Structure formats: structure tokens, C-alpha cells
Amino acid sequence: MKTSTARALQCSAALTAAGLLLTACGSSGGSGSAQxxxxxxxxxxxxxxxxxxxTTGTVQTIINRWNKLHPKEKVTFIQLPTDADSQRQQMIQNAETKSDAYTVLATDVVWTSEFAAHQWIDPLPANQFPLDKMLKPVVQTGQYRGKFYAVPASSNGGxxxxxxxxxxxxGITRPPTTxxxxxxxxAKVKKLPEAKGMSCYAGQFQKYEGLTVNFSxxxxxxxxxxxxxxxKPDVDTPQAKKGLDFLVDSFKDGTIPKEAITYQEEDGRQAFQSGKLVFLNNWPYVYSLAQKSGIAGKFAVAPLPGLNGPGTSSLGGSNLALSHFAKNKATALDFMKFFTDEESASYFLKNASLAPPYASLYDNAALDKRYPYLPDLKASITHAVPRPRVVQYGDVTSAIQQEAYAALTGKKSSAQALKDLQADLRKLTAQ
Known part of the structure; x- marks a missing residue:
């Protein structure tokens, strides 16, 4: 859930952690008049x-709790593949066939615009959810053109x-900021006997949504x-080149191991837990799993580093949306309230290290002591930058992945990849 995991994400511009609200643009199949x-x-x-x-083993527990309380309105958990691109594809296929097989959808925050614009999901009654208690950037991911389409279940910051x-x-007393x-x-750590064979750093660099996240x-x-x-695209710039150059040069000089070109979230987590990496860029869900591994008590968490100081995360997370073609929508609405309330968010934080949408859970002294990364996580989320907020998100993220991957694998220079990406994004966002 680097929800954290990540993926594809528009009647205009809104697709990065969940989307923006709309009065509706397009018919069930795609374009059309307002509904x-x-x-x-x-x-x-x-x-x-x-x-x-x-992968956390926590979702079914919440569903079981609901099913015990509502034996005539039971929820069946349909699990899709772990990568966001496949999840998005299967949800879209279900919508395009107008199937009622899917009811409540766990969507990446950047899918809101696309799903709402195509009328694959229904507007929700915002006044029936405690949105005023949630972090503002998280709530905004569920909005599209003035309407509320997706309620935050969890957030995510790198x-x-x-x-x-x-x-x-x-002899290093504090984590790096650049x-x-x-x-x-x-370089200092790798001189230690205990660090023999370790690599320096990894994120998610396979050609999927995680690459869009890490590139951004x-x-x-x-x-x-x-x-x-x-x-509007603005990626063919000296600043963007410095960012892409960091990744390209890190692959070239071995800072990032060659095998990381195949990494998704779980690959990086497992490499870190097995002692193959000194540093790892990933979502907070890693914390609870690493605490149960062989490196428990041997790792810590810090903000992402950047070029000249602390870096900037992409905004991640998971929202709940209601399929337009679903049956039993009264039950679905009640389940969405149940699954996203503060009690459930607290459970997911404590048992899966999922970033809660509720501000109060970051400002709780007892929780901060138990989960010392929470202040850094809150800062990561509140200062995060959404992935491109566009209706054509699926095409946009594919273009980003294509050009970034070409640069990382040496098929194009950073400059050429960014120039080509700028041209591709211009065409896609002009549609």
C-alpha cells in the first residue's frame, strides 16, 4: 500500500495523490457533456x-471487523497485483465493461482526475467525512473540479x-541532508568490515509508476x-537536468547498484532488510516490517536528501472511491466511512506504518515516541509535490517512465531525454 505503492493517475489537471473534484465531464465511456x-x-x-x-497483512483485519458487525452486508476483499500500473489497468477495464464486480476502489491519489473525468467513480458527500481533521494536501487529492470523489485512507511521503x-x-553523527x-x-561506511559488499543507495527504478515518483x-x-x-510541462530546464543527472551518475559510479534498475518498493525494502543497502528511499510502510527483521534497532529514518539541502517527496497515498457501476451503494458509503475513520487510521499506523491522513495522529506525544519518524513524515507529506495533475495521467506517466528509463540505462543523455519528454508532455497536455 510506496503507496505508497504508486502508478497512474484528468478533465484537466489533477493526478498525483488522488485528484481534484468535478461536476463531471464525459460520459461513462470517456468524453461527453456534464452530468x-x-x-x-x-x-x-x-x-x-x-x-x-x-503486503502488510492488516486490511483483512479491518474487513473482518466490519463483517462481524454487518453480517448481511459483508465485504469481499479482491486483491490486485502489487504494482500500481496493473491495479489501474484492471480498474479501468472493469469500468469500461460497466461491471458491478468492483464496488469500493483503493485508488492512487493521482487517479482522481482521470477516474472522475471519465465518470468511472461517483461524487461523494464531503460533509459526511471528517475532512476538517485531515491534512489539507491529503484532502485535496480527492477533489476534482469542485467535487469530492475520493476519501483519504492513508497518505504517503518518501x-x-x-x-x-x-x-x-x-563516526557519522547525523544523517545526510544532501x-x-x-x-x-x-564511502566511509563501506570501509567498515561490517559493510563489505553493501551498496550505497536505492529507490524504485523499474519502468513503472515508482520510476515516475523517483524521477519527480x-x-x-x-x-x-x-x-x-x-x-504545463516545464521539465527541459537546468534544474531538472541536475536532478536526473544525480540518478544517472549514481548508476554509472555504483552509488546505486545496477540491479536497482529492476527495483519496485518491495525489492528495495528486502534489499535494505537483508543488509545490501546503506540508504533506501521508500514509503513509511517499510518501518514496521524492518522492525521485525534482522536489522531491527539498527536503522533509522530521516527526510529525503536533495541537491543543496533536504529533498522533496512526491505525494503518495491511497484513497477510497466508489465505482459508478456498483450495486449496494448505501452499504459502500458506510464501509468507506468505517475504513477511513480515525480508529482505522490509527490501526494502520500502529500495525503497518501507513501514514495517517489525520493531523492529530502526528501530534500525539505517545505515538511520536513509539514512531520517531512521524515528525519527518508529516513534514514530508505537507511539503510534498504532487505528480502531474492531468486527466491524461496514464499517458503522461508512461512518457515520464520511458524517457527517465532511457537516461538511466544509457540509451539517451539526460539532456536529450528531458528535451524529448518536454515535447511528449506538451502534446499530451494540449489534448
Missing amino acids: AATTSFKGRGPITYVAGKD LLFYRSDLLKKA WAQMTADC EAVNSAGGQVTDANG
Whole structure:
């Protein structure tokens, strides 16, 4: 759930952690005239909850709790593949066939615009959810053109996981705040006998949504941007080149191991837990799993580093949306309230290290003591930059992945990749 995991994400510009609200543009199949902003929440009975594979083992617990309380309105958990691109594709296929097999959808925050614009999901009654208690950037991911389409279940901000035990043995007293410091710290750590065979750093670099996330973070952390506030491409710049160059040069000099070109979130987590990496860029869900591994007590968490100081995360997370073609929508609405309330968010934080949407859970002294990364996570989320907010998100993220991957694998220079990406994004956002 680097929800954190990540993926594809528009009647205009809104696709990065969940989207923006709309009165509706397009018919069920795609384009068309505006539709009424009303949803009839009628019908009670069994429904389905559709999400990526639960690697945390916590989702079914919440569903079981609901099913015990509502034996005539049971929820069946349909698990999709772990990667966001496949999840998005299957949800779209279900919508295009107007199937009622999927009821409540766990969507990436950047899919809101696309799903709402195509009328694959219904507007939700915003006044029935405690949105005023949630972090503002998280709530905005569920909006599209003045309407509310997706309620936050969890948020996500990138964090730097690092081997605190090895940094300490190397005489390093604090985690790095810049890429140069991280590289220098790694060089010192690798001189230790305990660090024999370790690599320095990894994120997610396989050609999927995780690459869009990591590319965007590098560009933003170097002072650049993929698109401006109006959704216009702005990636062919010196700042963006510095960000992409960091990744390209890190692969060339071995700072990032060659095998990381195949990494998704789970690959990086497992490499870090098995002692193959000194530093890892990943979502907070890694924390609870690493605490149960062989490196428990040997790692810590810090903000992502950047070119000249702390870096900038891409905004991630998971929202719940209601399929336009679903049955039993009254049950679905009640389940969405249940699944996204503060009690459930607290459970997911404590048992899966999922970033809660509720501000109060970050400002709780007892929780901060138990989860020392929470202040850094809150800062990561509140300062995060959304991935491009565009209706054509699927095409946009594919273009980003294509050009970034070409640069990382040496098929294009950073300059050429960014020039080509700028041209591709211009065409896509002009549609």
C-alpha cells in the first residue's frame, strides 16, 4: 500500500495523490457533456473492496471487523497485483465493461482526475467525512473540479531509511541532508568490515509508476518541476537536468547498484532488510516490517536528501472511491466511512506504518515516541509535490517512465531525454 505503492493517475489537471473534484465531464465511456453532481446512495447488501495486494497483512483485519458487525452486508476483499500500473489497468477495464464486480476502489491519489473525468467513480458527500481533521494536501487529492470523489485512507511521503548502526561506527553523527553528503557518508561506511559488499543507495527504478515518483522527487529536489501549477510541462530546464543527472551518475559510479534498475518498493525494502543497502528511499510502510527483521534497532529514518539541502517527496497515498457501476451503494458509503475513520487510521499506523491522513495522529506525544519518524513524515507529506495533475495521467506517466528509463540505462543523455519528454508532455497536455 510506496503507496505508497504508486502508478497512474484528468478533465484537466489533477493526478498525483488522488485528484481534484468535478461536476463531471464525459460520459461513462470517456468524453461527453456534464452530468448531474448527484449520486443515489441506495441499496444494501454484499460489496467488494478492491486494492493492490496487501503486503502488510492488516486490511483483512479491518474487513473482518466490519463483517462481524454487518453480517448481511459483508465485504469481499479482491486483491490486485502489487504494482500500481496493473491495479489501474484492471480498474479501468472493469469500468469500461460497466461491471458491478468492483464496488469500493483503493485508488492512487493521482487517479482522481482521470477516474472522475471519465465518470468511472461517483461524487461523494464531503460533509459526511471528517475532512476538517485531515491534512489539507491529503484532502485535496480527492477533489476534482469542485467535487469530492475520493476519501483519504492513508497518505504517503518518501523517507530516507538508513543504517544508523553503521553510520555511527563510521563516526557519522547525523544523517545526510544532501546527495553529496549521502555519497560521502556511504564511502566511509563501506570501509567498515561490517559493510563489505553493501551498496550505497536505492529507490524504485523499474519502468513503472515508482520510476515516475523517483524521477519527480529528483527533479523537485534539485529545484526543478515536471509541470507548473497550471499543469504545463516545464521539465527541459537546468534544474531538472541536475536532478536526473544525480540518478544517472549514481548508476554509472555504483552509488546505486545496477540491479536497482529492476527495483519496485518491495525489492528495495528486502534489499535494505537483508543488509545490501546503506540508504533506501521508500514509503513509511517499510518501518514496521524492518522492525521485525534482522536489522531491527539498527536503522533509522530521516527526510529525503536533495541537491543543496533536504529533498522533496512526491505525494503518495491511497484513497477510497466508489465505482459508478456498483450495486449496494448505501452499504459502500458506510464501509468507506468505517475504513477511513480515525480508529482505522490509527490501526494502520500502529500495525503497518501507513501514514495517517489525520493531523492529530502526528501530534500525539505517545505515538511520536513509539514512531520517531512521524515528525519527518508529516513534514514530508505537507511539503510534498504532487505528480502531474492531468486527466491524461496514464499517458503522461508512461512518457515520464520511458524517457527517465532511457537516461538511466544509457540509451539517451539526460539532456536529450528531458528535451524529448518536454515535447511528449506538451502534446499530451494540449489534448
